[in-house]
Amino acid sequence: MKIAGIDLGNDSIKVVHDGSREPVIVPNIVTPGYERHILQEEDSPLKALDVTVYSPSLTHNNRRWFVGLLASELEDNIELEDMDNKALSDQSLVVALTALAFTGITHSSYQTSSFSQTDELEYVIGTGLPVRTYTRFREQFEQRLVGEHEVMFMSTPQLRGRKVKIRIRKAVISIEGAAALFNLATQENLQIQNEEIYNGVIGVCEIGALTTDLPVIRRMNIDNHFSYGEQMGLAGYLDLIIREVEDQFGYTFPSRAKLSQRIKQQNYVIQRIGEGQSSIKPIVDTYFSRAAQRIVDLIKKRWKKCPDIQCFYVIGGGAAALKPYLIDAAGPIKLRFVQDSELQNVYGYLKVAKNRVNQSLTTDTAQ
Structure with missing residues:
Protein backbone atom coordinates (compact mmCIF):
# COMPACT_ATOMS: atom_id res chain seq x y z
CA MET A 1 0.00 0.00 0.00
CA GLU A 35 -9.62 12.71 -30.49
CA ARG A 36 -6.41 14.69 -30.88
CA HIS A 37 -4.66 15.34 -34.20
CA ILE A 38 -1.09 14.75 -33.09
CA LEU A 39 1.58 16.11 -35.43
CA GLN A 40 4.42 15.38 -32.97
CA GLU A 41 4.06 13.46 -29.73
CA GLU A 176 -4.16 23.91 5.21
CA GLY A 177 -1.21 25.70 6.74
CA ALA A 178 -1.20 23.54 9.88
CA ALA A 179 0.16 20.56 7.92
CA ALA A 180 2.87 22.80 6.48
CA LEU A 181 3.95 23.79 9.98
CA PHE A 182 4.07 20.12 11.01
CA ASN A 183 6.44 19.54 8.08
CA LEU A 184 8.69 22.41 9.18
CA ALA A 185 8.72 21.15 12.78
CA THR A 186 9.61 17.51 12.07
CA GLN A 187 12.23 15.40 10.33
CA GLU A 188 11.49 12.74 7.71
CA ASN A 189 11.23 10.14 10.50
CA LEU A 190 8.70 12.43 12.26
CA GLN A 191 11.09 13.27 15.10
CA ILE A 192 11.15 16.92 16.24
CA GLN A 193 13.67 19.08 14.37
CA ASN A 194 12.48 22.56 15.41
CA GLU A 195 11.53 22.96 19.08
CA GLU A 196 10.39 26.57 18.66
CA ILE A 197 7.78 25.61 16.08
CA TYR A 198 6.78 22.33 17.72
CA ASN A 199 6.25 23.75 21.21
CA GLY A 200 5.46 27.38 20.41
CA VAL A 201 2.48 29.54 19.48
CA ILE A 202 2.93 30.09 15.77
CA GLY A 203 0.87 32.01 13.27
CA VAL A 204 0.64 30.77 9.70
CA CYS A 205 -0.48 32.67 6.63
CA GLU A 206 -1.02 30.21 3.78
CA ILE A 207 -1.74 32.09 0.55
CA GLY A 208 -3.49 30.03 -2.11
CA ALA A 209 -5.19 30.80 -5.37
CA LEU A 210 -8.68 31.30 -3.96
CA THR A 211 -8.22 31.26 -0.18
CA THR A 212 -5.86 32.66 2.44
CA ASP A 213 -5.73 30.64 5.66
CA LEU A 214 -4.43 31.99 8.96
CA PRO A 215 -4.39 29.11 11.46
CA VAL A 216 -2.81 29.67 14.87
CA ILE A 217 -0.93 26.62 16.15
CA ARG A 218 -0.25 26.02 19.87
CA ARG A 219 2.13 23.12 20.52
CA MET A 220 1.05 21.52 17.23
CA ASN A 221 -2.66 21.91 18.06
CA ILE A 222 -5.07 24.17 16.20
CA ASP A 223 -6.31 27.14 18.20
CA ASN A 224 -10.06 26.99 17.57
CA HIS A 225 -10.69 30.55 18.71
CA PHE A 226 -8.05 32.50 16.78
CA SER A 227 -7.63 30.44 13.58
CA TYR A 228 -9.23 32.16 10.62
CA GLY A 229 -9.70 31.90 6.87
CA GLU A 230 -10.40 34.48 4.17
CA GLN A 231 -12.14 33.74 0.86
CA MET A 232 -9.50 35.55 -1.19
CA GLY A 233 -6.29 34.50 -2.86
CA LEU A 234 -4.00 35.30 -5.74
CA ALA A 235 -6.35 34.16 -8.52
CA GLY A 236 -8.47 37.32 -8.43
CA TYR A 237 -5.38 39.50 -8.87
CA LEU A 238 -4.10 37.28 -11.70
CA ASP A 239 -7.46 37.72 -13.44
CA LEU A 240 -7.14 41.50 -13.09
CA ILE A 241 -3.62 41.40 -14.56
CA ILE A 242 -4.81 39.29 -17.50
CA ARG A 243 -7.61 41.76 -18.19
CA GLU A 244 -5.32 44.81 -17.89
CA VAL A 245 -2.72 43.27 -20.23
CA GLU A 246 -5.43 42.50 -22.75
CA ASP A 247 -6.84 46.03 -22.55
CA GLN A 248 -3.44 47.73 -22.84
CA PHE A 249 -1.62 45.49 -25.30
CA GLY A 250 -4.21 43.21 -26.93
CA TYR A 251 -2.29 40.20 -25.64
CA THR A 252 -4.34 37.35 -24.13
CA PHE A 253 -3.11 34.77 -21.64
CA PRO A 254 -5.22 31.60 -22.15
CA SER A 255 -5.13 30.76 -18.44
CA ARG A 256 -3.91 31.93 -15.04
CA ALA A 257 -1.43 29.05 -15.16
CA LYS A 258 0.28 30.53 -18.23
CA LEU A 259 0.59 33.93 -16.54
CA SER A 260 1.83 32.35 -13.28
CA GLN A 261 4.49 30.45 -15.22
CA ARG A 262 5.74 33.72 -16.74
CA ILE A 263 5.85 35.43 -13.36
CA LYS A 264 7.74 32.51 -11.74
CA GLN A 265 10.32 32.72 -14.52
CA GLN A 266 10.42 36.53 -14.15
CA ASN A 267 9.71 36.72 -17.85
CA TYR A 268 7.57 39.84 -18.14
CA VAL A 269 8.13 40.62 -21.83
CA ILE A 270 5.24 39.81 -24.19
CA GLN A 271 5.30 39.70 -27.98
CA ARG A 272 2.79 42.04 -29.56
CA ILE A 273 1.27 41.54 -33.02
CA GLY A 274 4.01 42.42 -35.47
CA GLU A 275 7.52 42.73 -34.07
CA GLY A 276 6.87 44.90 -31.03
CA GLN A 277 7.42 43.85 -27.43
CA SER A 278 6.12 45.21 -24.13
CA SER A 279 6.79 44.58 -20.45
CA ILE A 280 3.88 43.68 -18.20
CA LYS A 281 5.94 44.11 -15.01
CA PRO A 282 4.42 47.51 -14.08
CA ILE A 283 0.96 45.91 -14.21
CA VAL A 284 2.10 42.93 -12.12
CA ASP A 285 3.72 45.28 -9.59
CA THR A 286 0.51 47.30 -9.20
CA TYR A 287 -1.78 44.38 -8.49
CA PHE A 288 0.70 42.31 -6.47
CA SER A 289 1.41 45.33 -4.25
CA ARG A 290 -2.34 45.63 -3.59
CA ALA A 291 -2.57 41.91 -2.80
CA ALA A 292 0.41 42.07 -0.45
CA GLN A 293 -1.00 45.05 1.46
CA ARG A 294 -4.31 43.27 1.98
CA ILE A 295 -2.59 40.13 3.28
CA VAL A 296 -0.29 42.08 5.62
CA ASP A 297 -3.39 43.80 7.02
CA LEU A 298 -4.91 40.36 7.71
CA ILE A 299 -1.73 39.22 9.48
CA LYS A 300 -1.62 42.39 11.63
CA LYS A 301 -5.24 41.86 12.62
CA ARG A 302 -4.58 38.24 13.67
CA TRP A 303 -1.47 39.22 15.63
CA LYS A 304 -3.38 41.99 17.42
CA LYS A 305 -6.20 39.62 18.35
CA CYS A 306 -3.75 36.94 19.55
CA PRO A 307 -0.63 38.67 20.96
CA ASP A 308 0.69 35.29 22.19
CA ILE A 309 1.82 34.54 18.63
CA GLN A 310 5.63 34.34 18.63
CA CYS A 311 6.17 34.59 14.85
CA PHE A 312 4.29 34.39 11.57
CA TYR A 313 5.25 31.99 8.76
CA VAL A 314 4.01 32.99 5.30
CA ILE A 315 3.76 30.00 2.99
CA GLY A 316 2.00 28.68 -0.10
CA GLY A 317 2.32 29.44 -3.79
CA GLY A 318 1.07 32.95 -3.19
CA ALA A 319 3.82 33.58 -0.63
CA ALA A 320 6.49 32.65 -3.16
CA ALA A 321 5.01 35.00 -5.77
CA LEU A 322 4.37 37.89 -3.38
CA LYS A 323 7.47 37.68 -1.16
CA PRO A 324 9.19 40.99 -2.15
CA TYR A 325 5.84 42.81 -2.11
CA LEU A 326 4.95 41.36 1.33
CA ILE A 327 8.32 42.37 2.79
CA ASP A 328 7.81 45.90 1.49
CA ALA A 329 4.23 46.11 2.80
CA ALA A 330 5.17 44.66 6.23
CA GLY A 331 7.75 47.38 6.92
CA PRO A 332 9.28 46.79 10.38
CA ILE A 333 7.16 43.67 11.00
CA LYS A 334 9.28 40.59 10.38
CA LEU A 335 7.61 37.77 8.48
CA ARG A 336 9.19 34.34 8.05
CA PHE A 337 9.46 32.72 4.62
CA VAL A 338 10.70 29.23 3.68
CA GLN A 339 12.16 27.56 0.62
CA ASP A 340 9.79 25.53 -1.58
CA SER A 341 6.96 27.49 -0.02
CA GLU A 342 4.27 26.06 -2.30
CA LEU A 343 5.27 22.47 -1.37
CA GLN A 344 5.14 22.73 2.43
CA ASN A 345 1.51 21.62 2.64
CA VAL A 346 1.94 18.52 0.48
CA TYR A 347 5.05 17.45 2.42
CA GLY A 348 3.06 18.02 5.61
CA TYR A 349 0.11 15.97 4.36
CA LEU A 350 2.46 13.07 3.62
CA LYS A 351 3.93 13.22 7.13
CA VAL A 352 0.48 13.41 8.73
CA ALA A 353 -0.59 10.31 6.76
CA LYS A 354 2.61 8.47 7.74
CA ASN A 355 2.04 9.42 11.36
CA ARG A 356 -1.53 8.07 11.25
CA VAL A 357 -0.36 4.80 9.65
CA ASN A 358 2.36 4.42 12.30
CA GLN A 359 -0.19 4.99 15.06
CA SER A 360 -2.47 2.31 13.57
CA LEU A 361 0.42 -0.16 13.36
CA THR A 362 1.39 0.57 16.98
CA THR A 363 -2.21 0.03 18.10
CA ASP A 364 -2.50 -3.23 16.13
CA THR A 365 0.78 -4.48 17.59
CA ALA A 366 -0.28 -3.63 21.13
CA GLN A 367 -3.51 -5.56 20.66
Whole structure:
Protein backbone atom coordinates (compact mmCIF):
# COMPACT_ATOMS: atom_id res chain seq x y z
CA MET A 1 0.00 0.00 0.00
CA LYS A 2 1.31 3.42 -0.98
CA ILE A 3 1.30 6.45 1.30
CA ALA A 4 0.99 9.78 -0.46
CA GLY A 5 0.43 13.43 0.31
CA ILE A 6 -1.84 15.27 -2.09
CA ASP A 7 -2.49 19.02 -2.03
CA LEU A 8 -5.69 19.84 -3.92
CA GLY A 9 -4.69 23.42 -4.63
CA ASN A 10 -7.10 25.59 -6.57
CA ASP A 11 -4.26 26.47 -8.95
CA SER A 12 -2.49 23.08 -9.06
CA ILE A 13 -2.64 19.57 -7.61
CA LYS A 14 0.59 18.39 -5.98
CA VAL A 15 1.37 14.76 -5.15
CA VAL A 16 4.35 13.32 -3.28
CA HIS A 17 4.96 9.67 -2.37
CA ASP A 18 6.56 8.23 0.72
CA GLY A 19 10.25 7.76 -0.04
CA SER A 20 10.38 10.56 -2.60
CA ARG A 21 11.09 14.29 -2.26
CA GLU A 22 10.14 15.00 -5.86
CA PRO A 23 6.47 16.04 -6.07
CA VAL A 24 4.45 15.90 -9.25
CA ILE A 25 2.60 19.15 -9.96
CA VAL A 26 -0.42 19.22 -12.28
CA PRO A 27 -2.23 22.52 -12.97
CA ASN A 28 -5.83 22.28 -11.75
CA ILE A 29 -7.25 22.94 -15.20
CA VAL A 30 -9.44 20.73 -17.40
CA THR A 31 -11.20 20.90 -20.71
CA PRO A 32 -13.48 18.32 -22.38
CA GLY A 33 -11.35 15.84 -24.32
CA TYR A 34 -11.64 14.62 -27.89
CA GLU A 35 -9.62 12.71 -30.49
CA ARG A 36 -6.41 14.69 -30.88
CA HIS A 37 -4.66 15.34 -34.20
CA ILE A 38 -1.09 14.75 -33.09
CA LEU A 39 1.58 16.11 -35.43
CA GLN A 40 4.42 15.38 -32.97
CA GLU A 41 4.06 13.46 -29.73
CA GLU A 42 4.93 15.39 -26.57
CA ASP A 43 8.23 14.50 -24.89
CA SER A 44 6.63 13.99 -21.45
CA PRO A 45 3.36 12.39 -20.29
CA LEU A 46 2.73 15.39 -18.02
CA LYS A 47 2.47 17.64 -21.08
CA ALA A 48 -0.42 15.60 -22.51
CA LEU A 49 -2.60 14.14 -19.76
CA ASP A 50 -5.57 12.88 -21.76
CA VAL A 51 -7.80 10.66 -19.61
CA THR A 52 -11.18 9.07 -19.10
CA VAL A 53 -12.14 8.97 -15.42
CA TYR A 54 -14.64 6.90 -13.44
CA SER A 55 -15.47 7.51 -9.79
CA PRO A 56 -18.61 6.92 -7.73
CA SER A 57 -18.09 10.47 -6.40
CA LEU A 58 -18.31 12.16 -9.81
CA THR A 59 -21.56 13.62 -11.14
CA HIS A 60 -20.72 12.51 -14.69
CA ASN A 61 -18.64 9.42 -15.32
CA ASN A 62 -16.48 7.98 -18.08
CA ARG A 63 -15.98 11.38 -19.65
CA ARG A 64 -12.80 12.23 -21.49
CA TRP A 65 -10.74 15.12 -20.15
CA PHE A 66 -7.60 16.98 -21.10
CA VAL A 67 -5.90 17.76 -17.80
CA GLY A 68 -3.19 20.15 -16.60
CA LEU A 69 -0.66 21.56 -19.04
CA LEU A 70 -2.55 20.25 -22.08
CA ALA A 71 -5.75 21.99 -20.97
CA SER A 72 -3.93 25.21 -20.04
CA GLU A 73 -3.14 25.86 -23.72
CA LEU A 74 -6.78 25.70 -24.83
CA GLU A 75 -9.19 28.64 -24.83
CA ASP A 76 -12.16 26.64 -23.50
CA ASN A 77 -10.29 25.45 -20.41
CA ILE A 78 -11.92 25.54 -16.98
CA GLU A 79 -10.18 26.97 -13.90
CA LEU A 80 -11.73 27.03 -10.44
CA GLU A 81 -13.51 30.20 -9.34
CA ASP A 82 -14.27 31.83 -5.97
CA MET A 83 -17.58 30.00 -5.56
CA ASP A 84 -16.02 26.54 -6.05
CA ASN A 85 -15.49 24.29 -3.02
CA LYS A 86 -12.59 21.87 -3.45
CA ALA A 87 -14.24 19.39 -1.07
CA LEU A 88 -17.14 19.04 -3.53
CA SER A 89 -15.45 19.92 -6.83
CA ASP A 90 -15.63 17.30 -9.58
CA GLN A 91 -12.85 19.09 -11.42
CA SER A 92 -10.42 18.85 -8.50
CA LEU A 93 -11.26 15.16 -8.08
CA VAL A 94 -10.62 14.45 -11.79
CA VAL A 95 -7.22 16.18 -11.65
CA ALA A 96 -6.34 14.56 -8.30
CA LEU A 97 -7.16 11.04 -9.52
CA THR A 98 -5.22 11.66 -12.73
CA ALA A 99 -2.20 12.82 -10.71
CA LEU A 100 -2.42 9.82 -8.35
CA ALA A 101 -2.68 7.40 -11.29
CA PHE A 102 0.25 9.02 -13.06
CA THR A 103 2.52 9.12 -10.02
CA GLY A 104 1.52 5.61 -8.97
CA ILE A 105 2.56 3.91 -12.20
CA THR A 106 5.61 6.08 -12.91
CA HIS A 107 7.01 6.14 -9.35
CA SER A 108 10.44 4.54 -9.21
CA SER A 109 9.38 1.88 -6.69
CA TYR A 110 6.45 0.67 -8.79
CA GLN A 111 6.82 -2.50 -10.84
CA THR A 112 4.31 -3.87 -13.33
CA SER A 113 4.37 -7.22 -15.07
CA SER A 114 2.31 -6.32 -18.11
CA PHE A 115 1.21 -3.21 -19.92
CA SER A 116 -1.94 -4.99 -21.15
CA GLN A 117 -3.45 -5.52 -17.71
CA THR A 118 -5.14 -3.05 -15.42
CA ASP A 119 -2.69 -1.51 -12.96
CA GLU A 120 -4.02 -1.59 -9.41
CA LEU A 121 -2.88 0.85 -6.73
CA GLU A 122 -3.83 1.10 -3.07
CA TYR A 123 -3.34 4.34 -1.18
CA VAL A 124 -3.47 5.94 2.21
CA ILE A 125 -3.45 9.64 1.46
CA GLY A 126 -3.02 12.80 3.49
CA THR A 127 -4.67 15.96 2.24
CA GLY A 128 -6.31 19.13 3.54
CA LEU A 129 -9.03 21.76 3.45
CA PRO A 130 -9.12 25.52 4.16
CA VAL A 131 -9.95 26.69 7.68
CA ARG A 132 -13.43 27.92 6.72
CA THR A 133 -14.56 24.69 5.07
CA TYR A 134 -12.74 22.12 7.24
CA THR A 135 -15.36 21.56 9.96
CA ARG A 136 -18.38 21.52 7.69
CA PHE A 137 -17.02 19.54 4.75
CA ARG A 138 -14.28 17.28 6.17
CA GLU A 139 -16.43 14.14 6.42
CA GLN A 140 -17.99 14.67 3.00
CA PHE A 141 -14.55 15.27 1.46
CA GLU A 142 -13.22 12.09 3.04
CA GLN A 143 -16.18 10.07 1.73
CA ARG A 144 -15.64 11.38 -1.81
CA LEU A 145 -11.99 10.35 -1.76
CA VAL A 146 -12.20 6.95 -0.08
CA GLY A 147 -13.22 4.12 -2.39
CA GLU A 148 -12.39 2.73 -5.81
CA HIS A 149 -11.75 4.93 -8.83
CA GLU A 150 -10.46 4.30 -12.36
CA VAL A 151 -8.35 6.33 -14.77
CA MET A 152 -7.73 5.40 -18.41
CA PHE A 153 -4.93 7.18 -20.26
CA MET A 154 -5.91 7.90 -23.86
CA SER A 155 -3.37 9.64 -26.14
CA THR A 156 -0.87 10.39 -23.33
CA PRO A 157 2.64 9.53 -24.59
CA GLN A 158 4.26 6.49 -22.92
CA LEU A 159 0.99 5.70 -21.12
CA ARG A 160 -1.44 5.32 -24.03
CA GLY A 161 -4.07 2.69 -23.26
CA ARG A 162 -3.00 2.17 -19.63
CA LYS A 163 -5.89 1.63 -17.23
CA VAL A 164 -5.28 2.34 -13.54
CA LYS A 165 -7.56 1.23 -10.72
CA ILE A 166 -7.05 3.35 -7.59
CA ARG A 167 -8.26 2.17 -4.20
CA ILE A 168 -8.02 4.84 -1.52
CA ARG A 169 -8.27 2.98 1.78
CA LYS A 170 -7.98 6.01 4.04
CA ALA A 171 -7.87 9.78 3.65
CA VAL A 172 -6.45 11.82 6.53
CA ILE A 173 -7.75 15.39 6.29
CA SER A 174 -5.76 18.26 7.84
CA ILE A 175 -6.12 22.04 7.87
CA GLU A 176 -4.16 23.91 5.21
CA GLY A 177 -1.21 25.70 6.74
CA ALA A 178 -1.20 23.54 9.88
CA ALA A 179 0.16 20.56 7.92
CA ALA A 180 2.87 22.80 6.48
CA LEU A 181 3.95 23.79 9.98
CA PHE A 182 4.07 20.12 11.01
CA ASN A 183 6.44 19.54 8.08
CA LEU A 184 8.69 22.41 9.18
CA ALA A 185 8.72 21.15 12.78
CA THR A 186 9.61 17.51 12.07
CA GLN A 187 12.23 15.40 10.33
CA GLU A 188 11.49 12.74 7.71
CA ASN A 189 11.23 10.14 10.50
CA LEU A 190 8.70 12.43 12.26
CA GLN A 191 11.09 13.27 15.10
CA ILE A 192 11.15 16.92 16.24
CA GLN A 193 13.67 19.08 14.37
CA ASN A 194 12.48 22.56 15.41
CA GLU A 195 11.53 22.96 19.08
CA GLU A 196 10.39 26.57 18.66
CA ILE A 197 7.78 25.61 16.08
CA TYR A 198 6.78 22.33 17.72
CA ASN A 199 6.25 23.75 21.21
CA GLY A 200 5.46 27.38 20.41
CA VAL A 201 2.48 29.54 19.48
CA ILE A 202 2.93 30.09 15.77
CA GLY A 203 0.87 32.01 13.27
CA VAL A 204 0.64 30.77 9.70
CA CYS A 205 -0.48 32.67 6.63
CA GLU A 206 -1.02 30.21 3.78
CA ILE A 207 -1.74 32.09 0.55
CA GLY A 208 -3.49 30.03 -2.11
CA ALA A 209 -5.19 30.80 -5.37
CA LEU A 210 -8.68 31.30 -3.96
CA THR A 211 -8.22 31.26 -0.18
CA THR A 212 -5.86 32.66 2.44
CA ASP A 213 -5.73 30.64 5.66
CA LEU A 214 -4.43 31.99 8.96
CA PRO A 215 -4.39 29.11 11.46
CA VAL A 216 -2.81 29.67 14.87
CA ILE A 217 -0.93 26.62 16.15
CA ARG A 218 -0.25 26.02 19.87
CA ARG A 219 2.13 23.12 20.52
CA MET A 220 1.05 21.52 17.23
CA ASN A 221 -2.66 21.91 18.06
CA ILE A 222 -5.07 24.17 16.20
CA ASP A 223 -6.31 27.14 18.20
CA ASN A 224 -10.06 26.99 17.57
CA HIS A 225 -10.69 30.55 18.71
CA PHE A 226 -8.05 32.50 16.78
CA SER A 227 -7.63 30.44 13.58
CA TYR A 228 -9.23 32.16 10.62
CA GLY A 229 -9.70 31.90 6.87
CA GLU A 230 -10.40 34.48 4.17
CA GLN A 231 -12.14 33.74 0.86
CA MET A 232 -9.50 35.55 -1.19
CA GLY A 233 -6.29 34.50 -2.86
CA LEU A 234 -4.00 35.30 -5.74
CA ALA A 235 -6.35 34.16 -8.52
CA GLY A 236 -8.47 37.32 -8.43
CA TYR A 237 -5.38 39.50 -8.87
CA LEU A 238 -4.10 37.28 -11.70
CA ASP A 239 -7.46 37.72 -13.44
CA LEU A 240 -7.14 41.50 -13.09
CA ILE A 241 -3.62 41.40 -14.56
CA ILE A 242 -4.81 39.29 -17.50
CA ARG A 243 -7.61 41.76 -18.19
CA GLU A 244 -5.32 44.81 -17.89
CA VAL A 245 -2.72 43.27 -20.23
CA GLU A 246 -5.43 42.50 -22.75
CA ASP A 247 -6.84 46.03 -22.55
CA GLN A 248 -3.44 47.73 -22.84
CA PHE A 249 -1.62 45.49 -25.30
CA GLY A 250 -4.21 43.21 -26.93
CA TYR A 251 -2.29 40.20 -25.64
CA THR A 252 -4.34 37.35 -24.13
CA PHE A 253 -3.11 34.77 -21.64
CA PRO A 254 -5.22 31.60 -22.15
CA SER A 255 -5.13 30.76 -18.44
CA ARG A 256 -3.91 31.93 -15.04
CA ALA A 257 -1.43 29.05 -15.16
CA LYS A 258 0.28 30.53 -18.23
CA LEU A 259 0.59 33.93 -16.54
CA SER A 260 1.83 32.35 -13.28
CA GLN A 261 4.49 30.45 -15.22
CA ARG A 262 5.74 33.72 -16.74
CA ILE A 263 5.85 35.43 -13.36
CA LYS A 264 7.74 32.51 -11.74
CA GLN A 265 10.32 32.72 -14.52
CA GLN A 266 10.42 36.53 -14.15
CA ASN A 267 9.71 36.72 -17.85
CA TYR A 268 7.57 39.84 -18.14
CA VAL A 269 8.13 40.62 -21.83
CA ILE A 270 5.24 39.81 -24.19
CA GLN A 271 5.30 39.70 -27.98
CA ARG A 272 2.79 42.04 -29.56
CA ILE A 273 1.27 41.54 -33.02
CA GLY A 274 4.01 42.42 -35.47
CA GLU A 275 7.52 42.73 -34.07
CA GLY A 276 6.87 44.90 -31.03
CA GLN A 277 7.42 43.85 -27.43
CA SER A 278 6.12 45.21 -24.13
CA SER A 279 6.79 44.58 -20.45
CA ILE A 280 3.88 43.68 -18.20
CA LYS A 281 5.94 44.11 -15.01
CA PRO A 282 4.42 47.51 -14.08
CA ILE A 283 0.96 45.91 -14.21
CA VAL A 284 2.10 42.93 -12.12
CA ASP A 285 3.72 45.28 -9.59
CA THR A 286 0.51 47.30 -9.20
CA TYR A 287 -1.78 44.38 -8.49
CA PHE A 288 0.70 42.31 -6.47
CA SER A 289 1.41 45.33 -4.25
CA ARG A 290 -2.34 45.63 -3.59
CA ALA A 291 -2.57 41.91 -2.80
CA ALA A 292 0.41 42.07 -0.45
CA GLN A 293 -1.00 45.05 1.46
CA ARG A 294 -4.31 43.27 1.98
CA ILE A 295 -2.59 40.13 3.28
CA VAL A 296 -0.29 42.08 5.62
CA ASP A 297 -3.39 43.80 7.02
CA LEU A 298 -4.91 40.36 7.71
CA ILE A 299 -1.73 39.22 9.48
CA LYS A 300 -1.62 42.39 11.63
CA LYS A 301 -5.24 41.86 12.62
CA ARG A 302 -4.58 38.24 13.67
CA TRP A 303 -1.47 39.22 15.63
CA LYS A 304 -3.38 41.99 17.42
CA LYS A 305 -6.20 39.62 18.35
CA CYS A 306 -3.75 36.94 19.55
CA PRO A 307 -0.63 38.67 20.96
CA ASP A 308 0.69 35.29 22.19
CA ILE A 309 1.82 34.54 18.63
CA GLN A 310 5.63 34.34 18.63
CA CYS A 311 6.17 34.59 14.85
CA PHE A 312 4.29 34.39 11.57
CA TYR A 313 5.25 31.99 8.76
CA VAL A 314 4.01 32.99 5.30
CA ILE A 315 3.76 30.00 2.99
CA GLY A 316 2.00 28.68 -0.10
CA GLY A 317 2.32 29.44 -3.79
CA GLY A 318 1.07 32.95 -3.19
CA ALA A 319 3.82 33.58 -0.63
CA ALA A 320 6.49 32.65 -3.16
CA ALA A 321 5.01 35.00 -5.77
CA LEU A 322 4.37 37.89 -3.38
CA LYS A 323 7.47 37.68 -1.16
CA PRO A 324 9.19 40.99 -2.15
CA TYR A 325 5.84 42.81 -2.11
CA LEU A 326 4.95 41.36 1.33
CA ILE A 327 8.32 42.37 2.79
CA ASP A 328 7.81 45.90 1.49
CA ALA A 329 4.23 46.11 2.80
CA ALA A 330 5.17 44.66 6.23
CA GLY A 331 7.75 47.38 6.92
CA PRO A 332 9.28 46.79 10.38
CA ILE A 333 7.16 43.67 11.00
CA LYS A 334 9.28 40.59 10.38
CA LEU A 335 7.61 37.77 8.48
CA ARG A 336 9.19 34.34 8.05
CA PHE A 337 9.46 32.72 4.62
CA VAL A 338 10.70 29.23 3.68
CA GLN A 339 12.16 27.56 0.62
CA ASP A 340 9.79 25.53 -1.58
CA SER A 341 6.96 27.49 -0.02
CA GLU A 342 4.27 26.06 -2.30
CA LEU A 343 5.27 22.47 -1.37
CA GLN A 344 5.14 22.73 2.43
CA ASN A 345 1.51 21.62 2.64
CA VAL A 346 1.94 18.52 0.48
CA TYR A 347 5.05 17.45 2.42
CA GLY A 348 3.06 18.02 5.61
CA TYR A 349 0.11 15.97 4.36
CA LEU A 350 2.46 13.07 3.62
CA LYS A 351 3.93 13.22 7.13
CA VAL A 352 0.48 13.41 8.73
CA ALA A 353 -0.59 10.31 6.76
CA LYS A 354 2.61 8.47 7.74
CA ASN A 355 2.04 9.42 11.36
CA ARG A 356 -1.53 8.07 11.25
CA VAL A 357 -0.36 4.80 9.65
CA ASN A 358 2.36 4.42 12.30
CA GLN A 359 -0.19 4.99 15.06
CA SER A 360 -2.47 2.31 13.57
CA LEU A 361 0.42 -0.16 13.36
CA THR A 362 1.39 0.57 16.98
CA THR A 363 -2.21 0.03 18.10
CA ASP A 364 -2.50 -3.23 16.13
CA THR A 365 0.78 -4.48 17.59
CA ALA A 366 -0.28 -3.63 21.13
CA GLN A 367 -3.51 -5.56 20.66
